[in-house]
Amino acid sequence: MSKNGRNRNKRKGPARKGSPAARGSSPASLSSFRAGRAVDSLAPAFVRWFDDGAPGAAAAALDCLAAIESVMGRYMDRVAAADLTGLDPVILAEALAADLASPAGDEDDDRGEFVVAAVHGFVDFLADTDRWSGSAEQLADVAELLNALMGETNEWALVDVPVISDEDALKVFSKLPLIRRTTALLQWMGDAKPVTATGALRTKDIENAAACFGLEVRGGPKQAGGPEAGDGGSEKPVPTVRSMYEVQLLAQVWEALARTDLIKIGPTKAEPTEATAVFQAGSTPDRLEELAFFVEQFLSASVLGYDAEQPWEVLVAATVASMLLAAASEDPPRTGTILDPRKGASAEERATVESLKAAAMHQLEALAEQGILSIDTHFRVPPALVRCIATTYEDATVLEDLGLLDLPDFDLDSEDA
Numbered sequence: 001m002s003k004n005g006r007n008r009n010k011r012k013g014p015a016r017k018g019s020p021a022a023r024g025s026s027p028a029s030l031s032s033f034r035a036g037r038a039v040d041s042l043a044p045a046f047v048r049w050f051d052d053g054a055p056g057a058a059a060a061a062l063d064c065l066a067a068i069e070s071v072m073g074r075y076m077d078r079v080a081a082a083d084l085t086g087l088d089p090v091i092l093a094e095a096l097a098a099d100l101a102s103p104a105g106d107e108d109d110d111r112g113e114f115v116v117a118a119v120h121g122f123v124d125f126l127a128d129t130d131r132w133s134g135s136a137e138q139l140a141d142v143a144e145l146l147n148a149l150m151g152e153t154n155e156w157a158l159v160d161v162p163v164i165s166d167e168d169a170l171k172v173f174s175k176l177p178l179i180r181r182t183t184a185l186l187q188w189m190g191d192a193k194p195v196t197a198t199g200a201l202r203t204k205d206i207e208n209a210a211a212c213f214g215l216e217v218r219g220g221p222k223q224a225g226g227p228e229a230g231d232g233g234s235e236k237p238v239p240t241v242r243s244m245y246e247v248q249l250l251a252q253v254w255e256a257l258a259r260t261d262l263i264k265i266g267p268t269k270a271e272p273t274e275a276t277a278v279f280q281a282g283s284t285p286d287r288l289e290e291l292a293f294f295v296e297q298f299l300s301a302s303v304l305g306y307d308a309e310q311p312w313e314v315l316v317a318a319t320v321a322s323m324l325l326a327a328a329s330e331d332p333p334r335t336g337t338i339l340d341p342r343k344g345a346s347a348e349e350r351a352t353v354e355s356l357k358a359a360a361m362h363q364l365e366a367l368a369e370q371g372i373l374s375i376d377t378h379f380r381v382p383p384a385l386v387r388c389i390a391t392t393y394e395d396a397t398v399l400e401d402l403g404l405l406d407l408p409d410f411d412l413d414s415e416d417a
Contacts, residue, residue, distance in 0.1 A: 036069055038082060085131050088138070181370075184212040186257075201270075302367065314402060328386045333378060
C-alpha cells in the first residue's frame with residue numbers, strides 16, 4: 001500500500017491560480033518537447049498510482065505532472081538521454097535550482113514547496129512501480145536531495161540508514177523467523193477464519209495459530225494454578241488461555257497484520273487481502289515494501305503498545321527502544337551495558353533498575369528470536385533492518401512520549417564496560 005509519496009503531494013493541495021501548474025513550464029524548446037513526451041508516456045500510470053480515491057486526487061496528480069514536466073524540461077537541457085527513470089542527483093539539483101529561481105511574486109515559498117513535492121512524488125512513483133532504472137545508491141542520493149529541499153532532513157538522527165540494494169534487503173527480510181512464521185499463519189488462515197466480537201481468533205483456533213510460531217498453548221477455560229502463556233517456547237504442562245490476546249506474540253503479529261491491511265477483520269471473520277499475495281511472492285520492490293512495513297508495525301505493536309498511564313510500562317518501552325536504536329548504530333552497545341543505576345543510587349533504586357533491566361531484556365530476547373536483532377557480545381540490528389528501527393523509533397514525538405529526550409536517572413552505557 002502507499003506510504004509517503006501520495007500523501008506528501010496531497011497535503012500540498014491542488015494547484016491554485018498562480019501555482020506552478022497553472023503558470024506552465026519554461027518556454028518551448030527541444031528539451032521541453034522531449035520532457036513533455038517522456039512525462040506524457042508515464043502520465044496514465046502516475047495518475048493511477050497517485051489516485052487513491054480521495055476527492056480531487058486525480059486533479060492533483062495532473063497539477064503535479066505539470067510541475068514535473070517543467071523541471072524535467074530544464075533537466076533535459078543538461079542531459080542527452082530521453083529517459084527520466086534514472087535521474088542524476090547533481091543534474092536534478094541544477095534543474096530544480098533553475099526552476100525555483102524563476103520569479104513568482106509573493107508565492108515563491110508555496111511554489112517551491114509544491115514543485116519539490118511534485119518531483120519527490122514522481123521519484124516515489126518510479127521506485128514504487130519498479131520503473132526506476134538507476135542504481136539503489138543513485139535513488140538514495142536523489143531522495144536525500146529532495147528531502148533536504150523539503151526540510152525533511154533529520155539533523156539529530158541517531159542512526160544512519162545504510163544503502164542496501166532491494167535484492168539484498170529482500171533476502172534478509174524473507175529469511176526472518178518473524179516473516180516465515182507470519183507467512184505460515186497466513187497460509188493456515190486460508191480464505192478466512194472466524195473471529196470473536198473483539199476481532200480475535202476463536203478459542204478453539206488458538207492452538208493451531210500459535211503453533212505457526214512454535215508456541216504450545218491451548219485455548220479453553222483457565223485452569224487453576226496452570227502456567228501462563230508467554231512469547232517463548234513451550235512449557236509443561238501446556239498453558240491454557242481464554243483469549244488469543246493472552247498469547248503475546250500472536251496478539252502482536254495479529255495487530256501488525258491488521259495495521260498493514262494484510263488481513264481484513266470483519267464482524268465475524270478475518271480474511272487475507274490482495275496485499276497478502278505481494279507479501280508472500282510479489283515483485284522485489286513491492287514485496288520488500290510490504291515486508292518492511294509489516295516489520296515496522298510489529299516493532300510498534302510489540303514495543304510501543306504500552307499503557308501510557310503505567311509508568312513502569314513506559315520505562316520498559318523506553319529502555320527497549322533506546323537499546324534498539326543504539327543496536328542499529330555504527331557503535332552497537334555491549335550486552336552488559338543495558339542499564340546501570342545512577343551513581344549514589346540507593347539499594348531500592350538499584351533493585352528497581354535490576355527489575356527494569358530484566359523486563360527489558362525479556363523483550364529484547366523475544367525480538368532476537370524473531371531475527372530483529374542479534375545478542376552476543378553486543379546488541380546488533382542487521383543492516384537491512386536499520387530502516388525499520390529508524391522509521392519506528394527515531395521520531396521526536398515517540399522519543400518525547402517515552403521520555404528519551406531526557407533520562408536523568410539512568411545511564412544507558414556503563415562507564416566501565
